Amino acid sequence: MTAILGGRAAGQTSLALDDDDTRARLVVVGNGMAGARFVEEVLERDGGEHLRITVFGDEPHGNYNRIMLSPVLAGEADEADIVLNSHDWYADRDVDLRAGVRVERVDTVAKVVHAADGSATPYDHLVLATGSHSFIPPMTGVRAADGALLPGVVGFRTIDETREMLAAARTHRKAVVLGGGLLGLEAARALQAQGMVVELVHAADWLMNAQLDAEAGAVVRRSVEELGIAVHLGALATEVLGTDRVTGIVLKDGRQLDCDLLVVAAGVRPHTDVAVRSGIEVERAVLVDDRMATDVPDVYAIGECAQHRGTVYGLVAPAWEHATVLADLLTGTDPDAAYTGSRTATKLKVAGVDVAVMGVSTPERDSDEFLVISEPKRGVHLSVVVRDDRLIGATLVGDTRKVAFLTQAFDRGTPLPAERIKLLVDLSDGDAEVGVAELPGDSQVCNCNGVSKDRICGAVADGCTSLQSVMDATRAGKGCGSCKGLVQQIVEWAADGELTVEESASWYVPGIPMPKPELVAAIREHDLRSVSSVFATLARGGEEDAKSKMGLASLLKMVWGSDYVPEPDATFVNDRVHANIQRDGTFSVVPQMKGGVTTPAQLRRIADVAEKYEVPMVKVTGGQRIDLLGVRKEDLPKVWADLGMPSGYAYGKSMRTVKTCVGSDFCRFGLDDSTQLGIDIETRFQGVESPAKIKMGVVGCPRNCAEAYVKDVGVVATGKGRWEVYVGGAAGASVRKGDLLATVSTTEEVLTLIGRFIQLYRENGNWLERTYDFVPRWGLDRIKAVLLEDAEGICAALDEGIQRSIDAYTDPWARDLAEPASPGQFRTSLPLTVLPQVPVR
Amino acid sequence: MTATAQAHVVGRAEEVPLGEGRAFTAGGTPVAVFRLRDGTLRAVAAVCPHAGGPLADGQSDAKVVVCPLHLNAYRWEDGSSPTGAPPVAVYPVREEDGALVVEA
Numbered sequence: 001m002t003a004i005l006g007g008r009a010a011g012q013t014s015l016a017l018d019d020d021d022t023r024a025r026l027v028v029v030g031n032g033m034a035g036a037r038f039v040e041e042v043l044e045r046d047g048g049e050h051l052r053i054t055v056f057g058d059e060p061h062g063n064y065n066r067i068m069l070s071p072v073l074a075g076e077a078d079e080a081d082i083v084l085n086s087h088d089w090y091a092d093r094d095v096d097l098r099a100g101v102r103v104e105r106v107d108t109v110a111k112v113v114h115a116a117d118g119s120a121t122p123y124d125h126l127v128l129a130t131g132s133h134s135f136i137p138p139m140t141g142v143r144a145a146d147g148a149l150l151p152g153v154v155g156f157r158t159i160d161e162t163r164e165m166l167a168a169a170r171t172h173r174k175a176v177v178l179g180g181g182l183l184g185l186e187a188a189r190a191l192q193a194q195g196m197v198v199e200l201v202h203a204a205d206w207l208m209n210a211q212l213d214a215e216a217g218a219v220v221r222r223s224v225e226e227l228g229i230a231v232h233l234g235a236l237a238t239e240v241l242g243t244d245r246v247t248g249i250v251l252k253d254g255r256q257l258d259c260d261l262l263v264v265a266a267g268v269r270p271h272t273d274v275a276v277r278s279g280i281e282v283e284r285a286v287l288v289d290d291r292m293a294t295d296v297p298d299v300y301a302i303g304e305c306a307q308h309r310g311t312v313y314g315l316v317a318p319a320w321e322h323a324t325v326l327a328d329l330l331t332g333t334d335p336d337a338a339y340t341g342s343r344t345a346t347k348l349k350v351a352g353v354d355v356a357v358m359g360v361s362t363p364e365r366d367s368d369e370f371l372v373i374s375e376p377k378r379g380v381h382l383s384v385v386v387r388d389d390r391l392i393g394a395t396l397v398g399d400t401r402k403v404a405f406l407t408q409a410f411d412r413g414t415p416l417p418a419e420r421i422k423l424l425v426d427l428s429d430g431d432a433e434v435g436v437a438e439l440p441g442d443s444q445v446c447n448c449n450g451v452s453k454d455r456i457c458g459a460v461a462d463g464c465t466s467l468q469s470v471m472d473a474t475r476a477g478k479g480c481g482s483c484k485g486l487v488q489q490i491v492e493w494a495a496d497g498e499l500t501v502e503e504s505a506s507w508y509v510p511g512i513p514m515p516k517p518e519l520v521a522a523i524r525e526h527d528l529r530s531v532s533s534v535f536a537t538l539a540r541g542g543e544e545d546a547k548s549k550m551g552l553a554s555l556l557k558m559v560w561g562s563d564y565v566p567e568p569d570a571t572f573v574n575d576r577v578h579a580n581i582q583r584d585g586t587f588s589v590v591p592q593m594k595g596g597v598t599t600p601a602q603l604r605r606i607a608d609v610a611e612k613y614e615v616p617m618v619k620v621t622g623g624q625r626i627d628l629l630g631v632r633k634e635d636l637p638k639v640w641a642d643l644g645m646p647s648g649y650a651y652g653k654s655m656r657t658v659k660t661c662v663g664s665d666f667c668r669f670g671l672d673d674s675t676q677l678g679i680d681i682e683t684r685f686q687g688v689e690s691p692a693k694i695k696m697g698v699v700g701c702p703r704n705c706a707e708a709y710v711k712d713v714g715v716v717a718t719g720k721g722r723w724e725v726y727v728g729g730a731a732g733a734s735v736r737k738g739d740l741l742a743t744v745s746t747t748e749e750v751l752t753l754i755g756r757f758i759q760l761y762r763e764n765g766n767w768l769e770r771t772y773d774f775v776p777r778w779g780l781d782r783i784k785a786v787l788l789e790d791a792e793g794i795c796a797a798l799d800e801g802i803q804r805s806i807d808a809y810t811d812p813w814a815r816d817l818a819e820p821a822s823p824g825q826f827r828t829s830l831p832l833t834v835l836p837q838v839p840v841r
Numbered sequence: 842m843t844a845t846a847q848a849h850v851v852g853r854a855e856e857v858p859l860g861e862g863r864a865f866t867a868g869g870t871p872v873a874v875f876r877l878r879d880g881t882l883r884a885v886a887a888v889c890p891h892a893g894g895p896l897a898d899g900q901s902d903a904k905v906v907v908c909p910l911h912l913n914a915y916r917w918e919d920g921s922s923p924t925g926a927p928p929v930a931v932y933p934v935r936e937e938d939g940a941l942v943v944e945a
Contacts (some may be wrong), residue, residue, distance in 0.1 A: 003921060003928050072925065079925040166925075170892065246864055466861045532860075532878060546902040546914070568859025569878070573898040581909050585895040633898075823856040829864040829895030830887060832871045 004099075005159055006062025006086030023052040026330065027113050027123040029103045029274060031057030033066055034303025034319040036085055037130030037450075041327035043093055053095045055122055056113070059158060060100035062086040067316060067448045069162045070183075070479075071099035072511050074190035079159065083479070089113040106278035108296045125330055128275060128286055130292070132268035132314070133157060137178070139249070140220060140239040153244035153262045156187050162738050168261045171192035176200075176249055176259040178237055180207040182350060183263035185220070188229050189351040191263070199230040199257055200235055201249070203266070207509045208350070211357045212443035214376055216397045219381040223353045223398070232257075246796040265813035266441035268708035270305045270312060285312045290338040292326045300326055309341055318342035334781065345407050347400060347447055347483060353379060354400040357412045359393030369391075371420050376644075389416060391423070404439050404486055411443060434488045445490060446483045451476035453490055460494040467491050495673045508767055509552060511545025512538050515688055516766065518557060531562055531570035548577075551767035554653055558691045558762045560562070576638055578812040581651075582629065584837035585830045587636060589628040592641050592686065595660040596624025596706075602645065609642045616801075623657035623695065624706075627649065630836035634826050635818050646811040651689050653768070655694045657759070658682040663700035663717070670700035677747050678706075681715070684751055687809050688758065688802070691765035691774075696754075707731060712771040713754055723750050725782070727757055728775030736772045738781045742788055756787045756795060759802040815830055846851055846932075846944045854936045857882070862897040862906070867932070867945035873897035874941060875906060883917045884934035884943050891926040 026042070028035045039055060042048070059065075063085040071077035073121035102116040113121045134155030136142060137542035144150050152168065154161050168175075169191055169287055177188040180202025190197045206217030207224065221231055232251070239250040249260040261268060268284035281287045281295040285307035292308075302322035304314060313319065321342055328337035340703045345358035362385065363370040369386040380398035384406070386393060391409040396402065402424055408414055409423075416423060423538050424489050425721035441443075441454040451474045459473040467484075473479045478485040509515040512534065519538070528534045531552045535544040553570040566817065574580055577585035591606070606626055610618050631639055640647075660678030664670035678698040688694075698715040704784035708714030710731035716724040722745055729738030740755065744750055760783065765774045773782065787798075816825065828835070850866035851872065855908040862875040864887045872889035879944040886908060889896050895911030901907070905923065913926040919932040920931040 078923060080923055106915065122846055205908070227888055545904040546900045546907045547912070549900055549902075567860060568858060569900065572900065574896075579900065581895075583892070583894075583910065585893075585898070824858070824860060824863050827863060829897035830871065830893075831864050831866050832869075833888070833893075 003079070004062075004087075005061050006083040006089075014275070017285055018423055019173075021817065023050050024124040025122055026051040026053045026125045026127070026750050027121055028127045028129060029106075029113065030127075030129035030271075030303070031055050031059070031097070031099065032129065032131045032303070032304070032324060033063075033316050034131065035127070036063035036635075037320050038127060038129060038323035038327060039095060040085075041323050042331055043095075045327055045331040045333045047327065047331040048094060049163060053127075054123075055090065055095060055097050056103050056115060057097065057099045058102050059160070061159060061736070062097075062099070064159060064233045065449065066157070069156070069159065070186035071134055071189055072159070073156075073162050073165055073187065074193045076193075077478075082159075100158065103274050104277070106280075106299070108278055108280070108299060111298065115779065117767045119815075122310050124298065124650045126299045127326065128280075128299065128305055130271035130302045130305045132304040133268050134264055135267045135269045136264055137237070137266050139237055141242070142240045144616065150240055150242060150246050151244065152242065152260055153264065154239060155262055156183050156265045157268070165191065165261065165263065166194065167195050172260040173197060174199075174259045175261040175263060176257050177263045178249075178267060179265035179267065180204070180231065180233070181210060181265065181267065181624060182348065184263070185224065185350045187263045187265050187529060187767075189222070189227060189778065191225060191261070192229055196261070199232065199775070200224065201232045201235045201251070201260070201428055203234070203236050203259070204273070205234050207231070207233070208355075209356075211361065212395060212397065213361045213383070215372075215433040216361070216381040216383070216395050219374075219397050220350060220353055220355070220374050221380055221381050225352045227351060229351070254654060268314065270307075272305060275301070275305070278778055283307055290340060291329055292322055292339060294311055294687070300330075302326055308339065311341065311344060313344065315342075315344055315346055315447075317444060318344065319348075320796040324360060330442075337683040343411060345410055347403055347407075353398055354396070355398075356394070356400045356403045356406070358397040358407065359391070361393055361395050366797050368389065369420065371424065373421075373424050384420070384423050386416060386420065386423075391416060394423075401485070402487075407443060408439055412440065414438075436486070439490070445486055446474075446476040446478075448483075449475040449478060456487060456490045457494040464491075465495060479718075503816060507553070509545070509548035511535065511543070511548030512552070513540060514538065516555075516764065520555070520763070523556065523559055527602075529565050530565040531556065531565060531681065535563075550620040552690075554689050554691065554767070557808075558805065564808075566821070568825070576821065577633060577646050579631065579636055579651055580818065582836075582838060583826075584630075584835060585833065586836040586838065587631055588629045589631050589636070589639055590621060591645035592710060593645075594682040595623045595658055595675055597660070597675060597679065598626075605643055606653075607638055612638055612642065616836050616838050621650070621657075622733040623650070624659045626658060630838045630840075632828065632835050635834075636826050637820075640813040640817055641721065645813075647687070650726060652687070653692055654690055655682075655685045655688045657693075657695060659697040659711070661699045661701075666699060669703060670717070671719040672700050672721065674700035674706070674715070674717055676700040677715065677750065681751065684801075684806060685754070685758065687812070688762075688805050690762050692759065692763075692768050693769045694758065694771065709737050710735065715750055715754075718743065719827075721745055723747070725750060725753050725757075727807075728771045728780075730770060730772035733771055734770075739775055741780075741784060752799070753787065755806075756798045757783070759798040760786065763798075763801065777817075843883070845857055846858075848942050848944050850940045851943050852936075852941045854939050854941050857941065862899060862900070863902065864895065864897040865943065869941040870945040872932055872934075872943050873899075873906075873945065875901050877903060878902060882934045882936060882941070883919075884932040885915060885920065886930040886932075887915065889891065889926075890929050893941075896929070 011253035053161040065082045174183040175191045175196045175198045188198045188200045207220045217582030235712035237249045246262045272282045273285045288306045294678040303319040325337045325339040347356040367571045372383040383395045385393035459470045464470045477487040506515040549570045550572045557564045617630045619627045621627045658678040660675045663674035667744045694712045696713045697706045697711040699706045699708045700717045710729040714726040725741045730736045849867040857863045857876045875883045875888040889908040890912045894908040898909045899906045913924045915929045920928040
């Protein structure tokens with residue numbers, strides 16, 4: 001069963017309607033952005049007093065924010081975050097929600113709605129808000145024999161389709177996205193963020209051709225390709241390959257693209273089936289007049305399924321205008337309310353690029369003024385179209401700082417600067433903030449969540465004093481995020497300097513409201529030596545937080561050394577059983593092998609253990625050790641006992657390994673004994689806890705065979721006894737050459753300097769912040785000043801702090817072998833699963 | 842929980858240490874039983890619905906258990922997932938004369 005978004009807890013039932021109810025019956029078909037907003041608008045006008053409302057929704061969920069599906073797909077938002085109105089919301093407001101019930105047809109004479117569940121619901125007013133569906137272009141093989149889409153082919157309109165794509169991203173590798181419009185670009189970027197290889201196929205000659213001109217489209221294309229997404233333009237898909245599941249597509253020019261997920265985002269079509277079957281006039285969509293009324297009495301249409309004065313809108317802002325006008329009319333709040341069309345301005349983030357579009361994108365008359373600033377290298381393309389001194393169109397790609405001013409000029413026809421370039425660029429005359437101050441109160445700032453400037457100012461007036469709290473209260477900026485800068489400006493302007501920075505941004509872990517230095521001070525002051533005591537004393541309401549425990553355990557070990565009071569539940573499973581958990585619930589075991597140097601006797605023992613415990617894979621690691629992969633949890637203590645070697649800490653947020661080259665003993669180029677120094681460094685810092693893992697390397701010459709330049713700490717021999725110490729290098733998800741901290745003349749100095757650096761990082765690094773982020777954040781100059789010149793007078797304390805942890809070291813394998821940390825420490829957690837499930841090599 | 846749920850003695854209460862989870866079998870169903878910091882017992886399916894991870898190895902607080910493989914969280918209250926994973930089955934669990942009883 002898949003979860004129902006905004007569903008109700010089991011056992012609760014809907015309200016029974018009172019048959020003596022004399023209120024007029026308002027039936028809304030469609031529970032999407034338009035339908036639900038309309039119901040909200042009606043209720044806001046106290047419409048519930050004389051209207052009893054029934055809402056049909058095709059999907060079983062409550063009402064959710066469809067615009068937010070892209071962030072959900074990208075893993076940037078949780079499903080729970082996008083629920084607008086839960087089932088409870090409807091029940092609490094006496095609205096009868098028929099979620100998961102499709103309307104079949106309307107008897108407009110008898111005024112009854114017939115639904116797929118056999119029900120007949122009479123109405124006095126009927127509102128069609130059926131929205132759109134994905135357009136599936138005709139392609140051979142796209143549908144199976146039963147007419148359903150071939151498995152692996154999916155549209156991008158609903159939460160269920162989003163879930164299907166997320167599931168596919170976990171088990172499949174390669175996606176093709178059909179359609180290089182807004183939705184297709186968002187799907188492509190999100191799937192890529194989920195780890196898939198993505199290709200984008202677009203029929204037109206440039207991306208977002210509906211909104212952008214060719215040049216602006218080319219700027220977007222460049223940004224998309226820089227993300228690693230291949231783009232095929234002018235490409236028409238003619239055939240879908242695969243029998244049980246999609247395996248690829250064929251393009252018109254004969255090229256074939258392999259894929260195991262095909263996302264069709266080639267546009268949408270209004271849902272007009274119900275209207276057509278019910279005899280309501282339909283062209284491209286349901287025809288409505290300025291009162292949103294169809295040609296059938298008491299039947300209205302709003303949102304994407306409505307066609308007004310020849311236009312069908314595909315944006316949310318017009319849908320909300322429809323909802324407002326119709327609510328005014330049906331509740332009698334404004335009997336003269338009329339909708340005369342929308343001037344669509346949209347602001348969004350596509351594939352990481354900020355885009356704002358309003359009105360026309362190119363000049364249409366000879367007399368139109370057209371100003372273009374194009375900087376394709378910087379990914380910026382800005383243009384405006386001016387007619388008779390009024391702004392009639394603007395396109396901003398890659399830089400939307402001027403959007404507030406332009407939106408206002410576009411919406412209100414406000415006067416334009418005589419120097420037209422000021423429309424696009426701030427020519428430092430100090431009026432950059434004017435845009436925010438002059439922005440009309442009702443102008444929409446966050447398009448994703450429909451938040452106006454007034455509502456943001458209202459939240460500030462109601463006591464929100466930080467950007468984050470305003471965002472939480474209004475949802476502004478919580479969609480694609482492209483308006484966050486503008487929201488921040490408005491909040492700053494509205495708070496008139498009284499702004500506070502959201503504190504949680506600086507907290508070390510989410511569960512304790514303190515930044516790291518303050519937290520460390522409080523831990524010392526209250527003498528808190530266990531994670532549970534930290535929660536009890538410092539968390540709000542004393543409430544513990546599972547996701548904060550690991551970071552706190554690490555911090556406490558750093559602060560207290562051997563005086564830390566361990567609690568098994570405070571540590572992650574890897575630290576509880578001193579091994580690295582694998583995808584099937586087995587573990588990997590890496591014994592310590594200092595400096596990557598081993599002996600025949602060690603190798604024999606490792607070989608014996610691997611055979612005895614039927615270890616599925618034995619692998620040489622990148623850190624110059626040997627990994628036994630696929631060990632059952634219950635075998636771990638036996639494996640350690642038979643190995644008779646200490647833990648290599650290949651699982652912890654701690655000092656892991658020191659790679660070395662063979663140095664001067666054997667290598668004919670070696671300048672110094674890098675092997676021995678590596679062993680000495682590993683011996684000194686083995687098992688030391690840190691905000692994130694620390695990998696080190698020592699090389700005997702600048703040929704860098706053990707990759708010291710790209711380690712958290714790297715040491716390079718330069719001859720005549722001199723060593724260079726590099727910090728902040730990385731060669732993982734990020735690649736960064738370390739910064740040269742110092743060149744020293746003795747190995748003792750190397751050890752002291754490394755100790756100080758590690759301790760500085762341990763005391764100041766954020767949880768899970770690697771040194772390659774910490775070093776640039778602090779700045780190399782400051783780190784040099786602190787560690788080399790003792791500019792802040794803390795070197796003695798750093799030396800002392802690291803020594804305390806070094807003294808506290810015990811081999812966890814030997815320790816827990818002698819006495820388990822808690823009963824059942826090594827019991828299997830998957831009792832009915834035969835492990836290992838990893839392949840045996 | 843279905844109408845056919847039965848009470849099963851899965852083990853001894855002391856087998857689940859404070860703050861940790863341990864896996865048991867309740868009439869053919871693998872279950873993960875946790876003793877929260879306040880002493881409360883909680884039980885969920887032992888296998889994470891997202892990718893089969895061992896939930897008994899997860900970390901917990903008063904509201905959720907977090908799977909060790911991909912850090913998906915599940916609420917004790919109803920098994921739903923604030924991180925967007927499919928929900929996990931939750932089972933009533935209690936201590937009776939030192940025995941752990943799970944209804945599954």
